[in-house]
Amino acid sequence: MKKIIYLLLFLSVSPYIKSRSVKDSVKWISIEQAGKQFLEKQKPVLFYFYKENCDSCRIQEETTFLNPEVANYINILFYPVKINAETKDSLKFFDGNYYKNSGKNGTIHDLVSKLAGTADSFPALVVFSRRAVGKSFFGYKDRDEIFRILIYYAEDIDVSTPFEDWYKYHKKGYPPGQKQIITRLKIRWKILDDALKQNTKEPRKLLLNFYNYNKVSSSLMRTQTFNQLQIANYLNEKYYPINIDVFSQDTLKIMGQTYINENKSYKYHQLPIAALEGKMTFPAFIILDEKEKVLIKVQEYMTPEKFEPLMKYYGDDFYKKENFNTFMKHFKSELKN
Structure with missing residues (x-):
């Protein structure tokens, strides 16, 4: 049922997607580039794992990642890496080890399984903080949902606050579809x-x-x-x-x-x-x-x-x-x- 809903959404937005400029999209880099740049300047690393025959992945790429607000935020504040979860390529990770698609996790590459787990749930995001601590997020994320993740790492909130607590208050302060809720101030700020x-x-x-x-x-x-x-x-x-x-x-x-x-x-x-x-x-x-x-x-x-x-x-x-x-x-x- 979910796939049908996502497919209908994809078909309904397709004309709009085709009119979008490619320059608005995320500027993906390789794992090697991300690792090298991270050593020079610590910024969060955003891994995006997708599958070729995945409707939700296409929607993620052709709506969320084509949103200029999202793409610019990622391009400036993250090292974004995009990987086909079923690739046959040998991939070198930050630990210096090479990983291949051995087949022990079905069609999923060994590195993808190492970072995102063995569940076949795509699209998947894995974000590594400035302190190289990673966390996985599964499923399609629209503008509002992905910003809850991105801001959490870009503003180093992960240092002091569990994601679930941040998510609760961010969603309360920034409800879906709104840039910010208008709140009556109970505290009496003084000059x-x-x-x-x-x-x-x-x-x-x-x-x-x-x-x-x-x-x-x-x-x-x-x-x-x-x-x-x-x-x-x-x-x-x-x-x-x-x-x-x-x-x-x-x-x-x-x-x-x-x-x-x-x-x-x-x-x-x-x-x-x-x-x-x-x-x-x-x-x-x-x-x-x-x-x-x-x-x-x-x-x-x-x-x-x-x-x-x-x-x-x-x-x-x-x-x-x-x-x-x-x-x-x-x-x-x-x-x-």
């Missing part, structure tokens, strides 16, 4: 100057979120993590949450220093550069105590479940009594769906 003035009268912790609108994971932190109802209520009560555009043109003053945007080629404002010590990795936020002393700097994507104990560890002053691991032993989440 830096206003927050600092209020802090002199009513001291609280400060949360400085350095927002990079070029990063999808930064947007999800704002709309899904910080904006989760219980988290937003807690931050509004115990913190002064401050959202700082990393490309801001404003003059910002904090900790006795004045920061501006020098409008250099890198475009970043001086404050996030100073606060992050020049390591411009996002999402990023810092927590300050009531006297504007830095308590912690975080530069990774966090789900609500991961962020909640951190904000309470500092917000309720547990950091003054015990280390974080000890705190986690008695911490109980109050999050509700």
Whole structure:
């Protein structure tokens, strides 16, 4: 039944496909090229495995991979490798070993079986992160679905968050067919100057979120993590949450220093550069105590479940009594769906 649906979809989009320019497609390279380039510059490697007589594979290639938005994203941020799963060629992998199609996995090449498993499920994607850790994804992926995978690796979310958790919140923040859901903000973000003035009268912790609108994971932190109802209520009560555009043109003053945007080629404002010590990795936020002393700097994507104990560890002053691991032993989440 699935094959019939995919075939009907393929026939319905065929005229559109033929009108597309080839320049919009993914620029596939060989395994050898990917391995050599990876050693020079670490970018994720995207393996695409297909079969000749596979309707789903053709749809994948002639819709998703011909989408200029998808193709450009892959071409810039990945080393893409396309391999016929049934090829008879001998293939040299990154480990230096040569693999052939021995027939022990039916018609599937030995290297494909090694990377994607023995299940005959195509198309298949295998993505290796910058740290050379691989994960398989099976079946046809449209624009929305493949971007959930691509962004996960391109923005190094794999370092801190299981894919299933990322997938859940990305799908919630970016429903199928929408570039982003319009979300009512429950958290009351404050302007830096206003927050600092209020802090002199009513001291609280400060949360400085350095927002990079070029990063999808930064947007999800704002709309899904910080904006989760219980988290937003807690931050509004115990913190002064401050959202700082990393490309801001404003003059910002904090900790006795004045920061501006020098409008250099890198475009970043001086404050996030100073606060992050020049390591411009996002999402990023810092927590300050009531006297504007830095308590912690975080530069990774966090789900609500991961962020909640951190904000309470500092917000309720547990950091003054015990280390974080000890705190986690008695911490109980109050999050509700």
